[in-house]
Amino acid sequence: MNGIRVLVADDQDLVRRGFRLILEAEDDLEVVAEAEDGARAVTLALETRPDVVLLDIRMPVLDGLEAARRILQQPGQRARVLMLTTFDLDEYVYEALRIGASGFLLKDTPPEHLAAAVRAVAAGESILAPSVTARMIARFTRQPPAQDARRLLDRLTPREQEIFVLLARGRSNQEIAGELFLGETTVKTHVSRVLAKLGLRDRVQAVALAYETGVVSPAE
Incomplete structure (x- = not known):
């Protein structure tokens, strides 16, 4: 190897x-x-x-x-x-x-x-x-949601928005699959599409965007 x-x-x-x-x-x-x-x-x-x-x-x-x-x-x-x-x-x-x-x-x-x-x-x-x-x-609890960034989320389908929220809350693919009653392979495909549509490199950027847009908050 x-x-x-x-x-x-x-x-x-x-x-x-x-x-x-x-x-x-x-x-x-x-x-x-x-x-x-x-x-x-x-x-x-x-x-x-x-x-x-x-x-x-x-x-x-x-x-x-x-x-x-x-x-x-x-x-x-x-x-x-x-x-x-x-x-x-x-x-x-x-x-x-x-x-x-x-x-x-x-x-x-x-x-x-x-x-x-x-x-x-x-x-x-x-x-x-x-x-x-x-x-x-x-940092994000001290500033209002960014509206320009929030409009990016309009690119997502309702299912992809669900995936995005769970992704931003730190859920693994397995955990997302369990919550939404989907197969892990299906979740992996959805995650890839979400990242691609939003122009994000990985999950860390997804978390940052979620806090920036106010989609999730520390209380969640």
Whole structure:
């Protein structure tokens, strides 16, 4: 079985080396390149075609947000971006999710969680540290629903709107299937259509859009 190819981008040598040691201790993970700044990360992502890019949000030359944007916009690029953040950088979280990052982890994440997160993101799932999720939700409780974004939902059929709401509440495909009395394969098809119609990359972006439009609220 081919391993998951990872690019690690962080301006601190010790952090990069630490991540490499953690990831390469796993049989199925391979660090194919390291970058010390955002611009180098963009170049190496194009050269090495990793499956996952671990990207610090604060870096010299080009910050992690702009680096993520450029990586995800590269023609034919299939890499998933997993951002690394600290408690004082939450203002960038939502924008990174909107441009297509697959999630956020705090830099003090335990080693076993880091490896599991890389595998999950490579498999097409999304990852958000619980504390990051809480603050993202809090942001949307302090602002009115965005009407322009809400009009996007008119593209969905009634069934797809049901799927979207459950998706935004964090339900898995299996849980959605159980609630709506549908087969898992059918739910998977609906989820793919919902994401495509709304121009979303993954479930994390669906959650962000749901809070932005007021479709779901923390009380739910």
